Amino acid sequence: MPTSPASSNSPPWQPTASLAALRLRASLLAECRAFFAARGLLEVETPQLSAAAATDLHLESLQVRAPGGGLEGWLHTSPEFPMKRLLAAGVGDCWQLARVFRGGEQGRRHNPEFSLLEWYRVGWDAARLMDEVDGFLRALAAGRRPLGPTARLTYREAFRAHAGFDPFAVDAAGVATALRAAGVAAPAELEDDLAAGLDLALALLVEPALDPARPTFIHEFPASHAALARVRPGDPPVAERFELFLGGMELANGFHELTDAAEQRSRFSADLAARTARGLAAPPVDGRLLAALEHGLPACAGVALGFDRLVMLLAGADDIRTVLAFGWGDA
Amino acid sequence: MATYSTNEFRSGLKLLLDGDPCVILENEFVKPGKGQAFNRVKLRNLKTGRVNEKTFKSGESVEGADVVDTDMQYLYYDGEFWHFMVPDTFEQHAADEKVVGEAKDWLKEQDLCQVTLWNGQPLLVAPPNFVELKIVETDPGVRGDTATGGQKPAKLETGAVVRVPLFIEEGEVIRVDTRTGAYVSRVK
Numbered sequence: 001m002p003t004s005p006a007s008s009n010s011p012p013w014q015p016t017a018s019l020a021a022l023r024l025r026a027s028l029l030a031e032c033r034a035f036f037a038a039r040g041l042l043e044v045e046t047p048q049l050s051a052a053a054a055t056d057l058h059l060e061s062l063q064v065r066a067p068g069g070g071l072e073g074w075l076h077t078s079p080e081f082p083m084k085r086l087l088a089a090g091v092g093d094c095w096q097l098a099r100v101f102r103g104g105e106q107g108r109r110h111n112p113e114f115s116l117l118e119w120y121r122v123g124w125d126a127a128r129l130m131d132e133v134d135g136f137l138r139a140l141a142a143g144r145r146p147l148g149p150t151a152r153l154t155y156r157e158a159f160r161a162h163a164g165f166d167p168f169a170v171d172a173a174g175v176a177t178a179l180r181a182a183g184v185a186a187p188a189e190l191e192d193d194l195a196a197g198l199d200l201a202l203a204l205l206v207e208p209a210l211d212p213a214r215p216t217f218i219h220e221f222p223a224s225h226a227a228l229a230r231v232r233p234g235d236p237p238v239a240e241r242f243e244l245f246l247g248g249m250e251l252a253n254g255f256h257e258l259t260d261a262a263e264q265r266s267r268f269s270a271d272l273a274a275r276t277a278r279g280l281a282a283p284p285v286d287g288r289l290l291a292a293l294e295h296g297l298p299a300c301a302g303v304a305l306g307f308d309r310l311v312m313l314l315a316g317a318d319d320i321r322t323v324l325a326f327g328w329g330d331a
Numbered sequence: 332m333a334t335y336s337t338n339e340f341r342s343g344l345k346l347l348l349d350g351d352p353c354v355i356l357e358n359e360f361v362k363p364g365k366g367q368a369f370n371r372v373k374l375r376n377l378k379t380g381r382v383n384e385k386t387f388k389s390g391e392s393v394e395g396a397d398v399v400d401t402d403m404q405y406l407y408y409d410g411e412f413w414h415f416m417v418p419d420t421f422e423q424h425a426a427d428e429k430v431v432g433e434a435k436d437w438l439k440e441q442d443l444c445q446v447t448l449w450n451g452q453p454l455l456v457a458p459p460n461f462v463e464l465k466i467v468e469t470d471p472g473v474r475g476d477t478a479t480g481g482q483k484p485a486k487l488e489t490g491a492v493v494r495v496p497l498f499i500e501e502g503e504v505i506r507v508d509t510r511t512g513a514y515v516s517r518v519k
Contacts, residue, residue, distance in 0.1 A: 058367055104338050104389060105368065107360025185385045187369075196388065199366030207363070227365045243364050253364045 016327040021315050025323060028311060031140055032097065032117065041093045041119060046082035048099060049073045052286035054081075055271035056227065060103035061283050062112075074283055075101040078304055079118055080228065081289040084257070087120055087300060088292035095119035097307060108319050109249060112328050115307040122300045126229075126240045126256040129301040130217050133244055133252055137215055137310075144314045147246075148214035155221050155238075162209035163201045167222060168236045172197050179204070195224050208248060216245045228264075229255035244305075247313045254303030261293035334392040337370040345377075345398040348385070352377045352396035352449050360389070377447065377454055396449065403446045405438045413438065413456070415446050426453040434458045436491035437509045458509045463518050464488050465504050472500040 015022070036043065053061035053074035062075045076082075079098040086094060100116045121129055134150050141147050159167040165178050172190065175197030179186040184204050190197045210216045219242035223231045226239035240256035258264055268285045275282050311323040321327030335344060340358040347353070353374040362368035368389035375382050377398065387393070403415035403424065412425040413435065424446060428435070430453045437458035438444065447455040469485035482494040485505075493507055495514045506515040 056365065058362075058365060105360070105362060106338075107358075107362075110360055110362065185383070187386055187388055187391075189388060193367075196367035199363045200361075200369055200386070202366070203361045203363040203369070204371075225366070250364050 012330060015325050016321040016330050017323055017325055021311065021317065021323045022325060024315050025311050028140055028307075028314065029097070032307075035136060035139055036095045036119065039093075041095045042091060044083065044086060044091065044094045044096050046076075046079045046086070046096065046098070048076055048101075050076055050082070050286075051284060052081070052288070053283035054078070055268050055275065055283060055285060057271055057274045057278070057280070060105075062101045062103050063281075063283075077102050078116055080302070080304070081286045083118060083120060083302070084289060084297055085292040087122065088295050088297045093119075093121055106328060109309065109312075111308065111320050111324060113331070114320075114324075117305045117307045117310075118302065120257075120300050120302040122298050124301040126219060126242050126254060126301055129254055129256075129303055130219065130242055130244075133254065133303055133305070134215055134217075136305075137244075137246070137251075140310065141314060145316075146213070148211060151211070151214050151216040153216065153218055155218055155225075158206050158210075158218050159198075159201070163205040167198055167201075170194075175201055198222070198225070207245060207250065210245050210248070212247045214246075218243050218245065226258075226267075227253075227255065228258050228267075230258045230260075249309055249313065250306075251309055251313070252303050252305035254301060256301050257297065257299075259293060259297040259299060261290055264293055265290055332397050333395045335395050336392050337387050337389045340370055340372060345396040346374070347394045347396040348374065348376075351379070352398050352454065354398070356382065362389070377449070397451075398447060398449050398454065400445050400447050402443050405440060405442050405444050407440060408438075415444065415453070415456075418443075424448070424453050426456055430454060431456045434509075436487075436489055436512075437462050437464075437507070438489060439464060460508065460510060461506055461515065462509055463504050463506050464491075466495070466499065466501055469495065469499065469501050473497040 049064060051073055054077045059077045061077055064073050064075060078100055079096055083094060095118065097115055097117050099113060101113050103112060105112055138147060156166060156168055159165060163178055165174060172192050172194040175194065176186050176190045179201060182205055186200060220238040221241045223237045223239055226241060229239045229241035231237050231239050242254045243250055244252040272282045308320050308323055312320060315323055317323050340355060342355050342357060344355045345352055353376050355372055356375055357373040359371040361371055370387045370389055372385050372387065373382060374385060401417060403417050406414040406416055412427055413431050414423060414425050416423045434456040439462055442459055442462060444459065445457040446453050464487040466485045467488050470483050481497045483497055484492050485495040485499060486492050493512055493514055495505060499505065499517065504518040506518050508515055
């Protein structure tokens, strides 16, 4: 078939999602709103563009600059900090569906711009919030995807069962040995990076071994993986953090939130030191969050759920681009 | 040679790993929640043909391999080397048996082949997907037998032996799929 020069030179313009996937997205969004409205959570909107950014070693915030100068800022990687400022101001239980941005994250399950569903419950702990996340998932999956009974495993139980070692007793070399024994060609640097080794083992040994039909919560992470969760003292101390897995994918991450301003300040400093040591950019620390924590953040639990991944699971899709109107590369 | 960050990994990209040129077949981005990101990569070693897997920490950089695929015309065999020429520039390259490998069964003078060059030297030779070659030796044809589906061996001008239908005669030219070594049709 002859094609005119004009049409062969024009870039592909069609959506990366099917019309059916776009309709499913819209239905799920409406059901989300109804779910939270029925439970009395306030829908909020916070800025995508801020003066400060996340300091997490493994998050790459995108920096924005007006070409003529005069405006500089960072695109958020999650709405967590401003939502906590709202909580400190007394807004109470709240939720939002935020478009967030993370540099360098692209693959079958990652798009640099994606939708994060985040909600907070004042006075709740991680266990109670896990129950609500489970209820939310079942409400949206009803009639779309059959789910097996929900499982709840501690990080330690999950690793013992599926990676073959105790993550609280192992050293970096032990993790590297277990990975190699399982046929994973692990990079040599893992020999002295315990945290990265545990991350790789979680992704390649534990996650694929979980029953894809059962929503599975992994909770009680090592303190080294606390992120913004409070750490419960003990032997060993554990971070009150959980992750939800379904269909071989990580779907949500939740915390019994850290409310201690001094502890938060020292985690930010440790993050920045680790970033500097690796030659990574050190974005400005969110002083307004620290001020809000000093004023007082009510005890609360919060969770962030990958909305696009939820659409993937319910659409039976295995590439995130097929549930986004225009995936990165076609955006 | 340029280096490539894991962010630039995609299938088809050529990298230099442990001194050997490799091509990426599959690249998977793996990132556990809030943790270290990795790229799990399936690669073919272009020297040995072996496929293996490697895991890189995301953000790492790897040296690229100067590997290019070039269409060249096969000229002749001198008893030791197979000679090829780039039609546009008349630039010539000689490849030994290790490089030519199984492609030698399908090389016919004047045919266009794909020659992979590494640092300017031939690394691999891929014959055209279909070649037309003359039969130099086969049992006499069975006339009229075009339907029973019986087959017999036939030796081609390049020395390769393929299975052909019973009605095919010595001296005829046939079309062969070089990827499978299968007979496709008679060429009039």
